Amino acid sequence: MSEGTHPLRPRPVPRNFLLLQELENGEKGHGDGYCSYGLDKSDDTFMYNWTGTIFGPPGTPFDGRIYRLRVYCGDQYPKQPPKVWFITRINMPGVDQQTGAVNPREIECLDKWKPSNNINAVLRSIFSKMTKRESRLAQPPEQTTYPTPLPATGN
Amino acid sequence: MQVTIKSSDGSKHQVDVEEADTVLMLKTRVSELLDNTPVASLRLIYAGRILKDADALSVYKIADGNTIHLVKSGPKKPAAAPAASAAGAISDGPPQEPTTQQPQQQPSATGGAGGMPDMASLLSSMGGMGGMGGMGGTGGMGGMGGMDFMPQMTPEMLEQMYSNPMVQQMMQQVSSNPELMRSMVESNPALQQRLTPQMREMLADPGFMRMVTNPDIMRATAQLQAAVQRAQGGNNGGSSAPIGGGGGGGIYNPWAASAPMASAQPDPPAQDSAVPPAERFATELQQLRDMGFFDEAQNIRVLTRTQGNVSAAIEILLTSPPSM
Numbered sequence: 441m442s443e444g445t446h447p448l449r450p451r452p453v454p455r456n457f458l459l460l461q462e463l464e465n466g467e468k469g470h471g472d473g474y475c476s477y478g479l480d481k482s483d484d485t486f487m488y489n490w491t492g493t494i495f496g497p498p499g500t501p502f503d504g505r506i507y508r509l510r511v512y513c514g515d516q517y518p519k520q521p522p523k524v525w526f527i528t529r530i531n532m533p534g535v536d537q538q539t540g541a542v543n544p545r546e547i548e549c550l551d552k553w554k555p556s557n558n559i560n561a562v563l564r565s566i567f568s569k570m571t572k573r574e575s576r577l578a579q580p581p582e583q584t585t586y587p588t589p590l591p592a593t594g595n
Numbered sequence: 596m597q598v599t600i601k602s603s604d605g606s607k608h609q610v611d612v613e614e615a616d617t618v619l620m621l622k623t624r625v626s627e628l629l630d631n632t633p634v635a636s637l638r639l640i641y642a643g644r645i646l647k648d649a650d651a652l653s654v655y656k657i658a659d660g661n662t663i664h665l666v667k668s669g670p671k672k673p674a675a676a677p678a679a680s681a682a683g684a685i686s687d688g689p690p691q692e693p694t695t696q697q698p699q700q701q702p703s704a705t706g707g708a709g710g711m712p713d714m715a716s717l718l719s720s721m722g723g724m725g726g727m728g729g730m731g732g733t734g735g736m737g738g739m740g741g742m743d744f745m746p747q748m749t750p751e752m753l754e755q756m757y758s759n760p761m762v763q764q765m766m767q768q769v770s771s772n773p774e775l776m777r778s779m780v781e782s783n784p785a786l787q788q789r790l791t792p793q794m795r796e797m798l799a800d801p802g803f804m805r806m807v808t809n810p811d812i813m814r815a816t817a818q819l820q821a822a823v824q825r826a827q828g829g830n831n832g833g834s835s836a837p838i839g840g841g842g843g844g845g846i847y848n849p850w851a852a853s854a855p856m857a858s859a860q861p862d863p864p865a866q867d868s869a870v871p872p873a874e875r876f877a878t879e880l881q882q883l884r885d886m887g888f889f890d891e892a893q894n895i896r897v898l899t900r901t902q903g904n905v906s907a908a909i910e911i912l913l914t915s916p917p918s919m
Contacts, residue, residue: 466642469662473603476664478642482656491643495603495666504668506638506645527889585884 455517459487462558475563477511488513490522492563497571501579502530508585509542509566511559521553524562529580532570540586542566596659600625600639603666612652619648625665632667640664815882819905872899879905888912 466477477492490511496502508527514520524547526540534546544550549557549565569575600608608628612621622634629637639646641655641663657663873880873891876898882905883894894908901907 467658467661469599469601469664473601473605473664476640476643478644480643493640493643493645493664495664506640506666508643508645583885583887585889587881587884 455513455515456487458518458558459513462560463487465558465560471560471564474567475560477559477563480510490559492559494563494567494570497567500571501576502570505579505582509563511562513559518555518557521550521557522559522562524550524566525586527585529584529586531577531579532575534569538586598657598660599662600628600665601662603664612657614651614653614657616652617648618646618650618652621646621652621663622648629667636668638666638668640666815905818878818882819903876903879903879908883908883912 462477463479465471469476474495474497475492477490479487480489480491490513492509492511494507494509496505496507506528507530510525510527512523514523521544524542524544526535526542529540531537534543535541536543542550544553547562547565547569549561596614597609597611600610602608608625610621610624610628612624618639619634622637622639625637625639626632626634641657641661644655646655646663872895876895879898880891880894883898884891886909888894888909893912897908897911898905901911
């Protein structure tokens with residue numbers, strides 16, 4: 441939460457190019473219709489904080505709900521995977537019920553991270569987990585959120 | 596400029612829009628493209644952001660060639676009168692809409708109140724109110740800041756009352772038929788005497804009626820009142836603090852100035868500056884979050900300004916531009 445405030449630290453160039461490409465992909469809506477993502481703040485020059493949404497997969501307890509997530513891409517992205525939090529409350533394995541933090545061990549794309557992965561792949565991987573039998577759990581009321589102090593999201 | 600509307604089922608539509616168009620205008624267009632799917636059931640998402648009806652597309656920096664995702668929500672909406680007032684604004688933000696939660700939280704109430712109430716169910720609800728004793732006629736008034744109408748009601752009682760399926764049903768009927776509320780009030784001479792012209796005007800406002808009859812909002816108001824009383828050390832015995840009285844007279848207590856008991860309002864609670872606002876307003880902050888206000892820092896600022904009055908805070912949050 442406290443990283444990402446060192447504008448003078450040198451970054452590998454590919455990081456920013458890659459993230460710019462991801463930003464464009466997010467805005468153009470490439471990929472399937474279930475995940476969407478973009479920069480949390482358009483003036484985030486170094487593209488640390490992203491905001492994503494996952495539409496609950498049909499036929500699961502998440503059906504019809506929109507889940508908001510926070511994605512943090514640190515300086516070492518894409519060598520290191522992003523950190524991910526659910527903003528919208530969700531009851532599923534691998535999500536910390538106090539903070540909404542996603543346990544990378546529980547999400548295949550994060551657990552077996554490759555630098556060729558991207559934010560969309562992370563959201564897809566979480567989506568995929570939502571369709572699993574193990575995720576068929578009772579859900580908290582819709583549109584409730586985790587009590588973590590959140591960055592401004594324009595809402 | 597042209598944007599692509601991409602549905603979660605994979606279908607795509609090209610739509611011509613202007614940057615200055617509002618999200619609601621875009622939804623209306625999309626609705627026409629989709630065999631007039633009700634606008635209220637459409638949710639649009641751009642780059643991970645849920646679009647709010649009242650915002651212009653430029654707010655989200657949507658540009659030519661971009662793709663906006665579309666999700667259709669199920670038929671969850673209770674029948675409700677359209678409103679263009681502050682209450683309308685609360686429920687216009689599609690994902691944060693308190694009313695969409697109603698069917699979940701009060702499943703028993705939706706049965707009889709799907710559409711316009713017919714005469715029989717209307718009468719039965721009036722009968723139910725009679726059963727509640729002297730409180731009956733004032734059920735709807737509780738939330739209007741008119742605590743002096745029922746001075747003995749504690750927040751617990753109010754909470755209980757609003758959880759009563761019968762009351763919820765009545766509330767739904769009243770919200771879909773403001774006339775019913777008026778006739779209830781007007782059939783009660785004691786209430787009538789106390790109604791100022793200002794109050795009458797408010798009863799005629801469908802948006803206000805909808806707000807008053809939203810159990811979620813009323814519950815929040817009751818909690819707020821409880822919080823105010825706690826802050827006062829409970830020395831009021833739960834009897835004299837009007838709802839919302841601790842704050843700056845928010846949207847739920849618009850009668851404070853004219854209500855007969857207004858002069859008996861206790862002073863706003865002394866602020867305990869030793870407790871940081873984040874802790875002091877923990878309950879209120881949670882309420883704001885639940886309603887979809889996620890900017891914690893801004894919420895704290897606003898709550899501090901309104902001394903913890905959630906309703907007044909919402910009013911400020913809704914009228915001030917979003918912090919992008």
